[in-house]
Amino acid sequence: MAKNAAYECTVIITDKFVKVEHPGSHIRQVSRKDIQTIKLVTTDEGPHDPDMWLALIGKKGRCVIPLGAKGYNKVYKMVSKYKGFDFVNAKEAMTCLDNE
Numbered sequence: 001m002a003k004n005a006a007y008e009c010t011v012i013i014t015d016k017f018v019k020v021e022h023p024g025s026h027i028r029q030v031s032r033k034d035i036q037t038i039k040l041v042t043t044d045e046g047p048h049d050p051d052m053w054l055a056l057i058g059k060k061g062r063c064v065i066p067l068g069a070k071g072y073n074k075v076y077k078m079v080s081k082y083k084g085f086d087f088v089n090a091k092e093a094m095t096c097l098d099n100e
Contacts, residue, residue: 008023008069009021009022009023009065009066009069009070009071010023010069010070010071011065011069011070011071011072011074011075012071013071013074013075013078015032016031016032016033017029017030017031017032018030018032018056018063018065018075018078019063020063020064020065020069028061028062028063028064029061029063030056030057030058030060030061030062030063031058031059031060031061032078034058034059034060034061035056035057035058035079035082036057036058036059037055037056037057038054038055038056038057038079038082038085039054039055039057040052040053040054040055041053041054041055041064050066050067050068050069051067052066052067053065053066053067054067054072054075054076054079056075056079
């Protein structure tokens, strides 16, 4: 089974922003200081398609990173240090098989 192109995203993290380049599609970026909402979005599409995405939503931008993309763990580690990060919700998302 061929790997979905979503897994081949390029994630770039600097002191100022998080940027995700989706192959053959689009580039999304969010300023780290402007991140207002962090969501873990789950789907029932795995294992061929990503079944969990990390969404970073800011005042002027947003980016969505599929679980399995290179750099996902680094971004997750970064946002898990944000005040109010919900580890219980994150754990539940990691075991969810539904669209939530």
